[in-house]
């Protein structure tokens with residue numbers, strides 16, 4: 060069933076001529092993206108120091124982009140007119156993975172149509188009802204870790220946040236299907252990460268390297284499960300549906316303004332979007348949070364000693380400041396615009412560098428120090444000085460849920476007797492659209 064009639068495809072505007080954009084790193088685009096992959100924050104800081112604001116980044120398959128980082132200019136980028144500042148177009152590398160109806164890859168009226176349907180399930184206190192379940196899943200996960208053996212925390216956090224998505228978003232109750240999802244979704248996300256980061260290079264088949272085939276077969280396997288779940292949910296009566304609190308059940312009942320329900324393709328793309336946007340991001344933030352806590356014993360001690368809500372919130376805010384899981388958000392402009400004193404030609408990309416904003420010494424003295432106290436009391440951060448969830452009509456719809464999930468799980472993890480397997484600093488790497496710990500944060504659980 061497909062009910063949506065507006066074609067969401069917007070042509071990519073021609074790139075502006077080189078001379079029309081401010082200077083930036085001279086490396087060829089492929090080498091620029093390799094440098095970003097290896098040292099995302101350092102590369103941005105060095106470019107900012109050398110070229111000032113804005114500088115131009117060029118990466119393969121993406122509009123050449125002006126990078127901004129001061130709060131007032133970042134605000135203009137993320138809150139610019141949604142019919143001109145297109146985020147869906149900027150997010151187009153995600154399209155092969157998430158689909159054409161994904162909230163992340165749509166713009167203008169089709170984007171607002173989907174956003175109106177997706178926002179209500181994420182609103183207010185609704186998802187807090189899941190607090191107990193999340194707490195229970197976290198306790199069970201931490202209790203299963205082997206004593207005295209080294210393990211990678213990133214993998215465990217991915218498994219945990221996937222469980223949360225399978226319950227809260229999908230509401231899958233069939234045990235066999237849930238097991239299949241546990242097995243197949245991470246494999247698909249793994250293949251998808253390369254497609255997103257390396258663009259078209261990762262979708263070719265060269266001799267024995269069958270990246271495209273692998274990507275497509277993993278996508279089809281997951282799609283089959285998703286369509287089966289959608290069909291089962293549609294088969295439920297209104298009474299049964301209205302008693303369920305998972306997001307899929309709510310979306311199956313939702314209707315667009317013209318009264319039409321979401322089609323199967325729309326539902327599939329939005330489910331995939333919620334997994335992709337909400338699973339690894341939260342897992343990565345948790346992994347960084349534990350790494351930072353174990354390297355900052357005073358903060359850990361305060362977390363262990365029955366912390367108040369404000370302190371736990373401040374810890375999570377500081378984690379997302381110093382390790383912004385999504386290091387930038389992008390827009391592509393379809394007509395000339397002015398950002399501060401800068402004329403930006405049509406077809407240029409704009410990047411709000413969250414990582415650079417969060418490392419500004421004028422907002423955060425000693426920006427590389429982990430100090431949750433920055434977010435306590437009257438210490439005010441300027442608006443758009445902290446934006447791990449982006450902003451404007453594209454602001455992350457899962458932001459309050461993510462913060463709640465982080466705080467709930469971190470309280471549990473802080474109580475676990477864990478130590479780092481190595482004191483060496485954890486390298487920060489970029490994969491897909493996230494900043495991840497290069498070695499996955501290796502831990503040892505000690506005897507309690």
Ligand code: HEM
Pocket residue numbers: 137146162163164174228332333334336337338340341344384385387388389447448449450451452453454455456457458460461
């Ligand atoms: C620590 C966790 C998370 C971080 C750091 C994060 C960050 C972001 C960022 C930076 C954006 C882009 C905003 C912009 O372009 O201005 C975004 C968009 C989005 N996020 Fe999140 N997110 C997180 C968790 C979640 C969760 C748990 C969900 C849902 C289950 C979610 C769903 C979405 C969706 C659907 C969008 C697209 C919104 C739109 O384009 O209208 N995110 N997120």
